[in-house]
Structures are given as C-alpha cells and as structure tokens.
Amino acid sequence: MKKIKKKPPKFSVITVIKNDKFKISNTIKSVLNQTYKNFEYIVVDGKSTDGTLKVLSKYKKKINSLISKSDNGIYYAMNKGIKISKGEIIVFINSGDLFRKNALKLVRNLFEKNKSLDFVFGTVKRHYTKSTILKYGFNKNRLKYNFDFATAHSTGFFVKRKEIIKAGLFNTKYKCSADYDLYYKLLIKQNLKGTFTKKKDLVGEVMSGGFSSKLSFLDHLIEEVRIRYANQQNLLIIFIIMLNAITKHLLKVLCR
Numbered sequence: 001m002k003k004i005k006k007k008p009p010k011f012s013v014i015t016v017i018k019n020d021k022f023k024i025s026n027t028i029k030s031v032l033n034q035t036y037k038n039f040e041y042i043v044v045d046g047k048s049t050d051g052t053l054k055v056l057s058k059y060k061k062k063i064n065s066l067i068s069k070s071d072n073g074i075y076y077a078m079n080k081g082i083k084i085s086k087g088e089i090i091v092f093i094n095s096g097d098l099f100r101k102n103a104l105k106l107v108r109n110l111f112e113k114n115k116s117l118d119f120v121f122g123t124v125k126r127h128y129t130k131s132t133i134l135k136y137g138f139n140k141n142r143l144k145y146n147f148d149f150a151t152a153h154s155t156g157f158f159v160k161r162k163e164i165i166k167a168g169l170f171n172t173k174y175k176c177s178a179d180y181d182l183y184y185k186l187l188i189k190q191n192l193k194g195t196f197t198k199k200k201d202l203v204g205e206v207m208s209g210g211f212s213s214k215l216s217f218l219d220h221l222i223e224e225v226r227i228r229y230a231n232q233q234n235l236l237i238i239f240i241i242m243l244n245a246i247t248k249h250l251l252k253v254l255c256r
Contacts, residue, residue: 009038009039009040009087010087010088011089011091011104011107011108011158012039012042012082012089012161013040013042013087013091013104014042014043014078014082014092015027015031015044015093015094016043016044016045016046016074016077016078016081016092016094017043017045017048017052017095018045018046018047019046019048019050020048020050020052021048021051021052021054021055023096024052025055026096026098027095028041028056028062028063030093030098030099030101031093033101034099035101035104035105036102036104036105036108038108039087039104040064040065040086041062041063041064042064042066042081042085043056043065044067044077044078045066045067045069046069046070047068053068056068067084075171075172075174075175078170079169079170082161082165087161088160088161089111089158089159090161091157091158091159092157093204094206097205097206098155098207099155099203099204100202100205103122103203103204106122106197106201107120107203110195110197116193117194118163118186118192118193118194119157119160119163119186119192119193120158120159120195121136121137121138121156121157121195122156122201122203123135123199123202124156124202124203124204124206125202125204125205126205126206127207127208129208135156136196136197136198136199137199138194138196143187143188144188144233144237145237145241146241147183147224155203155205156203156204163186164186167182167185167189174227175215175219176215176219176223177220177223177227181230181231184227188231221245221246224242224245225238225241225242
C-alpha cells in the first residue's frame with residue numbers, strides 16, 4: 001500500500017518563553033482554540049526555572065514541538081523555532097499575548113484570495129502601561145525613517161517562511177531590535193508584497209511589558225543606528241533620524 005505523504009501545515013505558530021508561568025496558559029489556550037486548525041504550534045523555552053515547564057507540560061500533547069534548552073537570547077530562540085518549523089507561513093506570539101479565535105482563519109483567507117502575497121499584517125489591540133490603542137495597516141515607506149511603521153510587533157505579522165529563510169533569519173548580534181532589521185530586509189530589500197486585515201478584523205492583543213521594554217532608550221537608539229548603517233542607508237538620513245529621536249525623547253522627558 002502506497003504511503004500518503006502528509007501535507008505540511010499552513011501556519012507555524014511559534015512562542016518563545018522564559019520564566020513566565022502566570023501568563024503562558026492564556027497564550028497557549030488562544031492558539032489551541034483557533035477555528036482554523038491547519039497549523040503546528042512550536043514552543044521554545046529558554047530553560048525556565050520558575051515553574052513555567054510544569055505549566056507547559058499540561059499542554060505537551062497539544063504542542064507539536066516543545067523545546068527547553070538554554071540559549072543566548074530571544075532571537076536565538078526565535079531562530080530555533082523557525083529552523084524546525086514546517087508551515088508555509090510563520091507567526092510569532094509572545095507569552096502573555098493573545099490570538100482571537102478567528103485569527104488564523106482571517107489571515108488564511110487573505111492568502112488564499114491573493115496567492116502572490118508574501119505577508120499579512122493583522123489588526124492588533126496594543127496595550128501600553130497607561131493606554132490601549134488599535135494598530136492596523138502599514139506603510140512600508142515609513143520604515144525608511146521610522147521603525148514604528150506597522151501593526152504592533154510579531155503577533156500581527158504573518159510572513160512566508162521561505163522569505164524569512166532568504167533574509168537570513170534574525171540577526172543575533174542585535175539584542176533588542178533584530179525584528180526591525182528583519183522587517184527592513186523583507187519589506188525594503190526583498191520588496192515583498194503584502195496586505196493587512198480590515199480595522200475591525202482584530203487578530204490579537206499585545207500586552208504591555210515584554211523583553212524590549214526592559215531596555216533603555218539609548219540601547220534602542222544605538223541598535224537602530226547600527227541596523228540602518230548595516231542596511232546601507234544614507235548616513236545623512238541616519239544622522240537626521242537619530243537627532244529627531246533624541247529630540248522627541250528629551251521633549252517627552254521634560255513634559256512628564
């Protein structure tokens with residue numbers, strides 16, 4: 001009898017985590033409760049010591065790949081997830097963040113409607129410490145002078161795996177902004193074609209806090225300058241962007 005080759009999943013949903021036992025359950029449930037079921041779920045844990053592994057073990061049978069090993073940071077873990085993924089489209093959802101139950105279905109429909117799409121940005125509700133805003137759509141030309149060009153973070157970004165591989169994955173020499181470096185390569189250098197969900201079609205929620213929020217303004221600024229320089233942006237434009245960022249930051253501090 002001829003063995004039927006199993007079709008790879010449409011999506012690879014990846015969560016990287018370390019020591020977040022109180023938030024991870026809600027994230028996992030939001031992934032497992034999707035109405036569209038053709039996806040694999042990968043969880044990459046950085047050898048948690050706070051009881052996170054005990055929580056993860058409760059869902060072990062429903063998680064397709066669960067890795068728990070020490071690593072050198074969040075972007076190493078994200079690359080690890082990409083390398084073992086089998087889906088056509090990759091999306092990251094951080095511990096604490098949530099998918100709406102129709103998230104994958106909404107995005108899948110857009111990819112099916114237009115086969116030439118390389119990525120989709122989904123509308124997300126972005127929670128900050130003192131406010132909540134709805135982020136949707138994108139303008140990739142803004143990426144040339146402003147990293148805040150699109151839907152908040154990874155929970156809303158669905159991109160074809162082959163394009164991430166072509167871009168060279170996340171550059172682990174960056175500690176807090178390797179995602180923006182990857183965005184720049186994908187959207188500007190590779191000139192990928194993408195779209196976004198309607199404003200009302202919410203795919204998820206991004207909570208306040210997170211890894212990058214723990215680093216200083218200076219840490220972010222230095223990395224942004226390094227990323228722009230590495231991607232061969234005009235030095236004068238980089239200098240203007242840097243001055244503008246410093247001015248805005250100082251005004252924000254003075255107005256507190």
